[in-house]
Amino acid sequence: MKKTVAIILLSILAIAILYPSVCANDTGVLVDQELVTISPTNTGLLVEETVKVTNGGAENVTTLQVWIQQDIQDAVKITELQSGKDIVPLITGNVRTCNLSEVNLSMVPNTSLTLQVTYHLPSNAENFIQTLLYDTTFFSVSYENRGLFQSEHLLYSSDANNQIQILLYKPTEAPLNITMIIIVFMVVIIVLAILLLLLKKQRSKTKKAVGESEETLTTKKTLLLSLLKDLEKQYRAKSISDETYTKIKDEYKQDAVDVMKKLDDLKK
Numbered sequence: 423m424k425k426t427v428a429i430i431l432l433s434i435l436a437i438a439i440l441y442p443s444v445c446a447n448d449t450g451v452l453v454d455q456e457l458v459t460i461s462p463t464n465t466g467l468l469v470e471e472t473v474k475v476t477n478g479g480a481e482n483v484t485t486l487q488v489w490i491q492q493d494i495q496d497a498v499k500i501t502e503l504q505s506g507k508d509i510v511p512l513i514t515g516n517v518r519t520c521n522l523s524e525v526n527l528s529m530v531p532n533t534s535l536t537l538q539v540t541y542h543l544p545s546n547a548e549n550f551i552q553t554l555l556y557d558t559t560f561f562s563v564s565y566e567n568r569g570l571f572q573s574e575h576l577l578y579s580s581d582a583n584n585q586i587q588i589l590l591y592k593p594t595e596a597p598l599n600i601t602m603i604i605i606v607f608m609v610v611i612i613v614l615a616i617l618l619l620l621l622k623k624q625r626s627k628t629k630k631a632v633g634e635s636e637e638t639l640t641t642k643k644t645l646l647l648s649l650l651k652d653l654e655k656q657y658r659a660k661s662i663s664d665e666t667y668t669k670i671k672d673e674y675k676q677d678a679v680d681v682m683k684k685l686d687d688l689k690k
Contacts, residue, residue: 448486450479453558454534460550460565460590466495466542467590472503475556476534483529488518488539491551495542502527503536516553547590554584563588639685646678 454474461468477483488511490498500509500520507525511518520537522528529535543550550563550570558576562569571588578584650671657667 447481448483448556449481450477450531451483451486451529451556452476452478453556453561455560456552456558456562458550458552458561458563460543460563462545462566463542466545467547469539469541469543469550471539472536473539474534474536475529477529477531480531482531484521484523486520486522486537487555488520488537489516489553489555490518490539490541491543492516493544493547495544497541499538499540501538501540503538509537517555550588550590552586552588554578554586561586565590636685636688639681639688643678643681643685646674646681650674650678 452475454476455472456474457472459470461470471488473488475486488498488500498511498518500511500518501507502509502525505525505527507527509520509522509525511520513519527535552561552563554576555578557578560572560574561576562572564570570590571586573586653662653667653670653674656662657664662670
């Protein structure tokens, strides 16, 4: 009888000691932020999830759950960043349950810790999938430093589908378009032709300006005006006919006007 009573007492004591771990809970857990980065590697798509959680409840939190999509290529590594301790989770389907007590960790009310979750997806994976297990203040996913998804104040509901599915963005080189190449080539040719014409025109102006200096033009002007005066004298002396006078006068006068315009252009 005494032996039976002793066994019962020992059993009760064992249950009392093991109760905290058996009835471990995560009630009151809030995800402050979950940052997911995805990067291509030689062994697949490296997924790194940085998850900061806070105990917003009134009791100690002794377990945390992490949801992982089905098609991972290797074991999931879970590390508590502040302590650097690796946590070996209990696997139930897609859910990894982390027993914090096993690595001497716990979350008293109003305290936080950060988990680093690392694993690989196949290189040909088209989607990243995540299912919320807790209310989440901020959640983001990036692929090769390009933001794919970002959301705030996501609420967990046991009666709803809490899954988020994100199409992975994989930039590829656009094929060369032969039509576009031809268009660009023609534009370049036209631009070069215009530049050559402008250059040739500029050189012609320069040569002309060099050939007709201000001194040359001034001399021409003086000679033309002198010729016009001599022509006028000959006309008054009846040495030339009206027709000859008019014809030569108009020609010299036009030449004189052109020379004076060129002089004005040089002085500007």
